[in-house]
Amino acid sequence: THSTSGKYFLTVARLVQYKRVDMVIDAFNKLGWPLVIIGEGREKERLMHRAKKNIKFLGELSDEELVSYYERCRAFVYAGEEDFGIVAVEAQAAGKPVVAYGKGGIAEIVIPGKTGELFHKQSAFSLIDALKTMTSRSYDSALCRKNAERFSEDVFRRNMKDTVMALYNKKTL
Numbered sequence: 001t002h003s004t005s006g007k008y009f010l011t012v013a014r015l016v017q018y019k020r021v022d023m024v025i026d027a028f029n030k031l032g033w034p035l036v037i038i039g040e041g042r043e044k045e046r047l048m049h050r051a052k053k054n055i056k057f058l059g060e061l062s063d064e065e066l067v068s069y070y071e072r073c074r075a076f077v078y079a080g081e082e083d084f085g086i087v088a089v090e091a092q093a094a095g096k097p098v099v100a101y102g103k104g105g106i107a108e109i110v111i112p113g114k115t116g117e118l119f120h121k122q123s124a125f126s127l128i129d130a131l132k133t134m135t136s137r138s139y140d141s142a143l144c145r146k147n148a149e150r151f152s153e154d155v156f157r158r159n160m161k162d163t164v165m166a167l168y169n170k171k172t173l
Contacts, residue, residue: 008034008056009131010073010096012066012087013080015041020079020101025051026124027131035077036069070094075116075134079127082106092116092148095141099130115139115147 009028013019021037025047028035035055037047048057061069070076076091078100085106088098092115100106102118110116116139119130 006072006074008036008073009075009077010036010038010069010091011077011079012038012069012090013041013078015039015043015047017043018080020122021047022050023079023122023124023127024077025055027127028052028055030124031128031131033131036073038066038069066090067094070096075099075131077127077131078106079122081122085109089148089151092144095144097134097139097144099127099134101127109147109151111147113137115144 011021011024013021015021015037019041021039021043024035024037029050029052032052032054036058037051037055038058038061040060044057051057058069070091071094073091073096075097076088076099078085078088078098081101081104083105085100085104088100088106088109091098092109098106098110098116100110100116100118101122102110102120107118110118112118117130117134117137119126
């Protein structure tokens, strides 16, 4: 029961206040664009109440189901401030652009204009501007996937090893 490829926007988050899903809902209420929200949390009831008919809540999904939603969305949207933001990497790995709040770890992941867009005020208006910019551009899904590879375990291990060796060599000179 998926929409046709690329018709809906997607957000995946625990439904708790600091994830700012309320702000995403406000933006999509205004735009009237289709949004799918995946996740559970104590704010769910309140958020469902706030959302108009263009917004669907799917709760928790299996990893396979989640991947298929990433693969079929038009773009991934995220409004919280995260230390890292694994969900943005997952969306990029699926070849999708990410529209996210430009603070914290996600700002390190998204390459504005190339793999998505960042917005800099935690407000529905700021998000709407970024979404409009995003929909006026096209993004290379291969570049999005390549971008996600920077955060793979292998790359992490290799970089960690290089850093340790560089520090070790510096110390022994």
